[in-house]
Amino acid sequence: MTGLAIEVERLVKRFGDLVAVDGLDLTVPTGTCLGLLGPNGAGKTTTVEILEGLQPATSGRVRVLGRTWTEDPDAIRARIGATLQETRFHEKLTVEETLTLFRSFYPRGHGVESALAQVALEDKRDARVGTLSGGQKQRLALAVGLVGDPELLFLDEPTTGLDPVSRRGLWTIIEGLKGRGRTVVLTTHYMEEAAVLCDDIVIVDHGRIVARGTPEALVHSLGGEQLVEFVARPAIPAEALERVPGFSGHRQRGETVSLSVQALHEAVPALLRIADEHRSELVRLSTRAATLDDVFLALTGRTLVEEEQG
Ligand SMILES: Nc1ncnc2c1ncn2[C@@H]1O[C@H](COP(=O)(O)OP(=O)(O)OP(=O)(O)O)[C@@H](O)[C@H]1O
Ligand SMILES: [Mg+2]
Numbered sequence: 001m002t003g004l005a006i007e008v009e010r011l012v013k014r015f016g017d018l019v020a021v022d023g024l025d026l027t028v029p030t031g032t033c034l035g036l037l038g039p040n041g042a043g044k045t046t047t048v049e050i051l052e053g054l055q056p057a058t059s060g061r062v063r064v065l066g067r068t069w070t071e072d073p074d075a076i077r078a079r080i081g082a083t084l085q086e087t088r089f090h091e092k093l094t095v096e097e098t099l100t101l102f103r104s105f106y107p108r109g110h111g112v113e114s115a116l117a118q119v120a121l122e123d124k125r126d127a128r129v130g131t132l133s134g135g136q137k138q139r140l141a142l143a144v145g146l147v148g149d150p151e152l153l154f155l156d157e158p159t160t161g162l163d164p165v166s167r168r169g170l171w172t173i174i175e176g177l178k179g180r181g182r183t184v185v186l187t188t189h190y191m192e193e194a195a196v197l198c199d200d201i202v203i204v205d206h207g208r209i210v211a212r213g214t215p216e217a218l219v220h221s222l223g224g225e226q227l228v229e230f231v232a233r234p235a236i237p238a239e240a241l242e243r244v245p246g247f248s249g250h251r252q253r254g255e256t257v258s259l260s261v262q263a264l265h266e267a268v269p270a271l272l273r274i275a276d277e278h279r280s281e282l283v284r285l286s287t288r289a290a291t292l293d294d295v296f297l298a299l300t301g302r303t304l305v306e307e308e309q310g
Contacts, residue, residue, distance in 0.1 A: 080151070119140070155187070268285075
């Protein structure tokens with residue numbers, strides 16, 4: 001099937017006076033992975049839960065797999081899978097019993113075995129859910145999302161709390177789903193993950209889209225694709241830094257200055273000369289390619305790490 005797995009127009013969700021989703025427009029082509037990024041409280045989970053049929057919208061139009069939640073809820077439910085940001089399963093059931101239960105909600109799908117294998121939880125099949133570690137619970141939640149072999153899978157921060165091996169395992173699962181023409185909607189606070197997995201990215205802040213595009217296009221939109229980060233003592237005046245060839249912006253955090261530039265081989269020698277002119281010593285100097293994190297920072301003025309620290 002080709003076409004659009006998700007169509008959202010002017011979606012609004014209010015909780016009393018609080019506007020959690022503020023006029024969102026979104027389309028997700030079938031067979032692609034959409035990354036929904038944004039700081040805590042941006043409205044990601046609310047949006048995803050409306051798409052999953054778990055919350056009603058205040059206003060706007062939502063079509064999922066060509067259908068609406070008001071007209072065809074059962075038809076949609078049979079074809080989607082979801083891993084919620086916080087999942088509570090019955091603590092007394094075993095892993096296998098939990099999966100068997102969720103499998104029974106779907107008319108078709110993988111066997112329980114296949115779902116267990118995909119998340120590498122075979123050796124915990126008889127363990128009660130209440131005894132699983134945080135990361136194992138998260139993997140069980142993912143298996144629950146996969147057990148109906150969904151055409152459209154929603155993953156709300158699926159890798160938070162996962163060890164690196166399990167995280168890579170999830171990446172492989174998502175790549176496999178896309179390879180089979182399935183659609184994935186992913187929210188994550190890991191920019192690297194979004195850059196690797198997502199065809200399209202939407203960055204939301206205060207319920208509104210502040211940027212969208214492919215990961216490459218978003219990074220490109222910053223202007224400079226390379227960053228030169230340094231600590232200069234004494235500090236170099238900002239006007240002097242603007243003379244660095246290919247300069248497209250600078251940002252300061254504490255003593256560390258970060259310059260966005262086009263080409264390192266031109267920018268770095270120029271920076272060294274400018275430092276010299278100002279009798280300033282570069283006590284630290286490093287370079288790196290700009291990432292989605294930098295896009296996020298440029299757009300919201302916050303880093304995700306700062307967000308997570310409150
Ligand atoms: N049931 C609710 N009642 C009142 N306010 C709510 C409710 N659910 C969410 N909100 C508010 O709506 C806003 C968006 O919340 P949401 O959970 O969608 O954010 P998020 O982008 O998923 O954030 P996070 O990255 O922390 O998961 C927040 O300000 C939140 O406090
Ligand atoms: Mg959330």
